[in-house]
Amino acid sequence: MEPQESSISRQVEPRNGSTWTVDEDALLIRLKSSSASWEEITDRIGRTEYSCKIRCRRIMAQARQRVDKNExxxxxxxxxxxxxxxxxxxxxxxxxxxxxxxxxxxxxxxxxxxxxxxxxxxxxxxxxxxxxxxxxxxxxxxxxxxxxxxxxxxxxxxxxxxxxxxxxxxxxxxxxxxxxxxxxxxxxxxxxxxxxxxxxxxxxxxxxxxxxxxxxxxxxVYERLKQEMWIPIGEAMSVSWQTAEELHWEIGKGAMAERAGASLIPQPAADLALAPREPGQTTKEWLNLVCQ
Known part of the structure; x- marks a missing residue:
């Protein structure tokens, strides 16, 4: 079942009761995508490590549901x-x-x-x-x-x-x-x-x-190399390589081939109230833009 629109942005921070703002969400995404440590993230955002991890997990779970399978x-x-x-x-x-x-x-x-x-x-x-x-x-x-x-x-x-x-x-x-x-x-x-x-x-x-x-x-051989194989795709989509690898199995051979030739459908992030993606824009390019 699809989560309600804006469900993530309206969730309340469990430790001090304050609501996460769109700017905080965007900063969290940008820092996590750049492989910043949790200590660096908490210093920049001003929230606890526990809170940032929970929030990041929720956002990534939502992002996985909305990941552009065609991309x-x-x-x-x-x-x-x-x-x-x-x-x-x-x-x-x-x-x-x-x-x-x-x-x-x-x-x-x-x-x-x-x-x-x-x-x-x-x-x-x-x-x-x-x-x-x-x-x-x-x-x-x-x-x-x-x-x-x-x-x-x-x-x-x-x-x-x-x-x-x-x-x-x-x-x-x-x-x-x-x-x-x-x-x-x-x-x-x-x-x-x-x-x-x-x-x-x-x-x-x-x-x-x-x-x-x-x-x-x-x-x-695939088991030994799959991390190296999937990291570039995960980075291009701003998801973990594991997520990209697992999703390719879920989509399947036939659907992957069909989707590879499908037209790009912009995927707005309504739950984060951010600007919609433009045609031809990868997830990473979109996140870098909206998080500036």
């Missing part, structure tokens, strides 16, 4: 070659930044986050490590069995494949074992021959033939 899409479109070239350079020598960018959408947000874990391998395990994985999976202590049973009772869907399970699945298939034989390496009844075949097929088709290990490497 984000256009900035991403203009920056993505530079962003994803960083990733591609850390992958295999023949990896195209275009393919890397497309495949991050194919893997999706939750899978990208999950595959950062150490158990998701970036290369096929050597024979000794594979034996260790098999022994670890075969051990399957009572607590793990109980946890698996609880998961099955709570959901009608099969439990997610672990990184260790995937490593064994891939190794056994590459060793030319049949699906019936491969399924015997897993302790849970849901890892049927058909389930093993389907999961293997899914992994191979998801990213146009990329090996699962290369997909895992993409996830890990």
């Amino acid at each position: 984000l899409a256009r900035l991403y479109d203009s920056h993505k070659e530079q962003m994803w070239t960083k990733v591609a350079n850390k992958m295999s020598p023949d990896t195209s930044w275009i393919v890397a960018e497309l495949n991050h959408w194919s893997i999706n947000r939750s899978e990208m986050a999950k595959r950062v874990g150490k158990e998701f391998l970036t290369e096929a395990p050597d024979p000794v490590y594979l034996l260790q994985l098999e022994a670890k999976l075969a051990k399957n202590d009572e607590a793990q069995v109980q946890s698996q049973q609880q998961d099955q009772q709570q959901s009608t869907h099969n439990s997610p494949w672990s990184g260790h399970e995937e490593a064994i699945l891939l190794a056994k298939y590459r060793a030319n074992l049949k699906w019936n034989d491969i399924s015997t390496y897993f302790n849970f009844p849901e890892r049927t021959p058909k389930a093993c075949e389907l999961h293997y097929s899914f992994l191979l088709k998801r990213c146009g033939g990329w090996s699962p290990e290369l997909q895992n490497k993409l996830c890990k």
Whole structure:
């Protein structure tokens, strides 16, 4: 639900009961955007650090609701070659930044986050490590069995494949074992021959033939570089890089492409009673202007 107009500017400062003014809001935004410390901010504004942090949090939450998604899409479109070239350079020598960018959408947000874990391998395990994985999976202590049973009772869907399970699945298939034989390496009844075949097929088709290990490497490289990749866009929009990165997932691949070609719609900040943005003006340019 959209907050009521001017809801932020009318909120009362919790410590001394005084209302924040438009000028104070503008100064707070300008100082925070310039990476000033909270000590510097409180000295300039004359309010407590607690008050400034609460106020800043409210303004940023409101700003996130009003963030121009078209602007984000256009900035991403203009920056993505530079962003994803960083990733591609850390992958295999023949990896195209275009393919890397497309495949991050194919893997999706939750899978990208999950595959950062150490158990998701970036290369096929050597024979000794594979034996260790098999022994670890075969051990399957009572607590793990109980946890698996609880998961099955709570959901009608099969439990997610672990990184260790995937490593064994891939190794056994590459060793030319049949699906019936491969399924015997897993302790849970849901890892049927058909389930093993389907999961293997899914992994191979998801990213146009990329090996699962290369997909895992993409996830890990992106995790290491995403702050560096998204900072320029966050700064251009006067939002945190985390906000920009999270929002690109929320908008999605198709909508990002559509919005990148959409016409700019000025976004006035009615809640702060500031001047509306002009066409072609980035959020940072607008904030710098109104905060002068």
